[in-house]
Amino acid sequence: MASKYIALPKGVSEKDFDAAINNFRKVLSDDAVLTSAEQLAPYIKTMMPVADAEHTPSAALLATTVEQIQQIVAICNQYKVPIWMISTGKNLGYGSAAPAERGQVVLDLKRMNRILEVDKDLAFALVEPGVTYQQLYDYIKEHKLGLWLSMPAPSAIAGPVGNTLDRGVGYTPYGEHFLFACGMEVVLANGEVLRTGMGSMPNSNTWQVFKWGYGPYLDGIFTQSNYGIVTKFGFWLMPEPPAFKPFVIQYQHEEDIVEIVETIRPLRISGVIPNAVVIAHALYEAPVKAKRSDYVSGPGSIPDEAVDRIMKDHKLGIWNVYAALYGTQEQIDVNWNIVTQAFGKSGKAKILTEQEAADDPAFVYRAKLMRGEMTLTEFSLYNWRGGGGSMWFAPVSQARGSETLKQMALTKQILAKYGLDYSGEFIVGMRDMHHIVDVLYDKTDPEQTKAAYQCFDELLTEFSARGYGTYRVNTAFMDKVAETYGPVQRKVHKTLKKALDPNGIIAPGKSGIR
Amino acid sequence: MKEIIRNLIVVFGFMPIIIFLATTWVWAAQEDNSASSHRWKDGAEIYTKICAYCHDAQVAPPIRNRKLPLDYIRNIVRNGNRAMPAFRPSEINDESLTKLAEFISHQSSQH
Numbered sequence: 001m002a003s004k005y006i007a008l009p010k011g012v013s014e015k016d017f018d019a020a021i022n023n024f025r026k027v028l029s030d031d032a033v034l035t036s037a038e039q040l041a042p043y044i045k046t047m048m049p050v051a052d053a054e055h056t057p058s059a060a061l062l063a064t065t066v067e068q069i070q071q072i073v074a075i076c077n078q079y080k081v082p083i084w085m086i087s088t089g090k091n092l093g094y095g096s097a098a099p100a101e102r103g104q105v106v107l108d109l110k111r112m113n114r115i116l117e118v119d120k121d122l123a124f125a126l127v128e129p130g131v132t133y134q135q136l137y138d139y140i141k142e143h144k145l146g147l148w149l150s151m152p153a154p155s156a157i158a159g160p161v162g163n164t165l166d167r168g169v170g171y172t173p174y175g176e177h178f179l180f181a182c183g184m185e186v187v188l189a190n191g192e193v194l195r196t197g198m199g200s201m202p203n204s205n206t207w208q209v210f211k212w213g214y215g216p217y218l219d220g221i222f223t224q225s226n227y228g229i230v231t232k233f234g235f236w237l238m239p240e241p242p243a244f245k246p247f248v249i250q251y252q253h254e255e256d257i258v259e260i261v262e263t264i265r266p267l268r269i270s271g272v273i274p275n276a277v278v279i280a281h282a283l284y285e286a287p288v289k290a291k292r293s294d295y296v297s298g299p300g301s302i303p304d305e306a307v308d309r310i311m312k313d314h315k316l317g318i319w320n321v322y323a324a325l326y327g328t329q330e331q332i333d334v335n336w337n338i339v340t341q342a343f344g345k346s347g348k349a350k351i352l353t354e355q356e357a358a359d360d361p362a363f364v365y366r367a368k369l370m371r372g373e374m375t376l377t378e379f380s381l382y383n384w385r386g387g388g389g390s391m392w393f394a395p396v397s398q399a400r401g402s403e404t405l406k407q408m409a410l411t412k413q414i415l416a417k418y419g420l421d422y423s424g425e426f427i428v429g430m431r432d433m434h435h436i437v438d439v440l441y442d443k444t445d446p447e448q449t450k451a452a453y454q455c456f457d458e459l460l461t462e463f464s465a466r467g468y469g470t471y472r473v474n475t476a477f478m479d480k481v482a483e484t485y486g487p488v489q490r491k492v493h494k495t496l497k498k499a500l501d502p503n504g505i506i507a508p509g510k511s512g513i514r
Numbered sequence: 515m516k517e518i519i520r521n522l523i524v525v526f527g528f529m530p531i532i533i534f535l536a537t538t539w540v541w542a543a544q545e546d547n548s549a550s551s552h553r554w555k556d557g558a559e560i561y562t563k564i565c566a567y568c569h570d571a572q573v574a575p576p577i578r579n580r581k582l583p584l585d586y587i588r589n590i591v592r593n594g595n596r597a598m599p600a601f602r603p604s605e606i607n608d609e610s611l612t613k614l615a616e617f618i619s620h621q622s623s624q625h
């Protein structure tokens with residue numbers, strides 16, 4: 001007999017699932033428990049090169065209160081039904097809104113979207129999971145609070161809770177988002193509600209201003225994790241600076257990246273440049289201005305000669321270094337001198353500011369990201385190959401020039417083996433450097449999809465063999481990445497999981513933890 | 515509520531429930547009721563704050579004033595299309611989606 005569900009959770013009978021769904025309906029209204037194929041369609045689409053069936057949810061629950069979530073976890077414990085949490089659900093290139101495993105019930109917190117507090121003086125916010133950056137941006141503008149957001153490139157449609165819980169990054173001086181998180185409320189698998197840090201103390205008003213509280217610091221264990229459901233989230237906002245100076249520095253040769261990183265590192269560590277510096281390859285920038293089909297046709301990765309032509313035609317460097325200065329005009333003037341002297345030394349850098357680059361669409365969107373303005377221009381990346389396939393490959397290294405060329409060569413070599421292009425950038429955080437490569441492929445082409453899967457698998461294998469760990473990965477490869485961090489970490493993660501969620505109802509499989 | 519508590523007791527045993535419900539109530543009482551939640555005003559707002567960032571920015575094809583069928587728009591919004599993400603009813607509910615589809619399809623007649 002055909003099931004009335006499009007998928008079932010692993011090991012749960014239809015009868016038990018029926019009972020669970022009936023109980024969910026008692027807690028939520030009928031229209032907040034979704035089970036039909038049509039209702040679940042937006043939870044199924046991913047950019048990953050695996051069959052949608054592997055990540056098809058059995059249901060989605062649209063909760064709006066903490067109390068409802070407590071009741072939902074009680075039902076999940078009773079029927080051993082696993083849930084997968086999303087806040088704004090735009091984890092694009094990492095699994096989108098689909099669960100890690102087929103049959104998990106998506107707990108969609110998008111409707112829980114109250115901005116609970118934004119304090120102008122202390123520059124912090126406390127929000128619920130469904131708040132988008134756009135919503136918070138509008139609120140700050142409407143109330144003239146003079147605060148800036150830091151957000152990832154999908155800005156308007158994503159949100160601070162989901163992004164930070166997955167340890168995402170942005171482009172202002174507050175861009176390492178989890179560094180600026182301060183206090184969470186978490187519904188645990190046993191239904192208890194934990195407020196981390198100072199939030200545990202009755203009558204305290206320091207929840208959003210002092211991160212550590214007393215005793216072991218707990219917030220970290222709720223990021224990239226499945227130990228609890230975050231229902232409130234505090235974080236710090238940047239006061240709007242009196243002046244802002246974005247700039248781009250272009251270089252013409254791939255080998256120049258060594259000099260670029262050596263120049264940036266001291267400026268970042270000393271704080272002269274206060275935001276993470278993006279060093280974008282021409283192929284990462286090209287889609288904003290150029291069409292791949294104008295330069296190359298047929299299978300295989302794009303040849304260097306075509307990349308050269310793109311650079312010339314569209315005024316791109318092979319490396320395009322984006323950063324900004326923030327502060328009073330006097331501070332900026334002093335730091336600008338230091339920056340231009342440092343980059344000017346070798347004579348290879350072409351330094352452009354708003355004066356020269358105001359009409360350049362790549363510069364315009366990067367500048368917006370660096371001051372927390374909404375833009376989705378980076379989605380141009382997907383016009384390069386077409387077909388909507390994407391996985392972020394994100395290994396971490398030391399911020400040293402010597403770490404760049406060998407990583408780039410290895411990445412290019414593996415991508416080329418599978419006929420894919422190198423759409424990459426290096427981001428100098430402070431002492432660390434993320435190498436971010438968008439593995440773009442045509443998901444409507446089964447051959448390319450298969451190649452993309454194998455390519456990503458090989459990238460992970462080869463990079464981890466050389467000691468490069470991945471900071472975050474899509475749901476199809478979480479086990480593989482967890483494995484690269486060794487058995488002891490996996491065992492500790494598992495021990496915590498058992499203690500906090502003995503029935504394994506919260507997002508089993510997240511970060512390879514079950 | 516009674517039924518819920520019974521449910522919770524089955525799963526967790528009696529003591530912890532009393533404690534956590536009690537604590538939740540204390541916090542609920544502290545919560546600021548004036549907190550700002552979100553509702554879309556109209557189709558134009560949704561268009562401006564989501565669609566326009568790509569469709570009016572040369573990232574995705576223009577879609578306004580093309581008399582695209584409402585069902586087609588609804589379908590693309592819910593299912594996504596290639597790189598365009600799908601949007602869930604929790605983000606844009608069915609009523610708002612209809613307003614959005616009308617705005618996209620017949621925008622010029624509204625001005």
Ligand SMILES: Cc1cc2nc3c(=O)[nH]c(=O)nc-3n(C[C@H](O)[C@H](O)[C@H](O)COP(=O)(O)OP(=O)(O)OC[C@H]3O[C@@H](n4cnc5c(N)ncnc54)[C@H](O)[C@@H]3O)c2cc1C
Nearest residue numbers: 086087088089090091092152153158159162163168169230
């Ligand atoms: C073109 C493009 C550019 C991108 N650029 C960036 C970038 O610059 N920086 C960046 O960080 N990302 C980037 N991304 C990836 C991604 O889109 C963003 O990170 C986005 O912010 C994640 O989606 P979200 O904010 O809606 O979070 P969600 O999808 O809601 O959540 C992300 C994950 O966090 C966990 N989670 C969510 N809510 C909860 C909860 N309440 N309790 C416990 N766990 C929870 C879940 O595991 C979930 O899968 C980019 C994507 C694209 C397509």
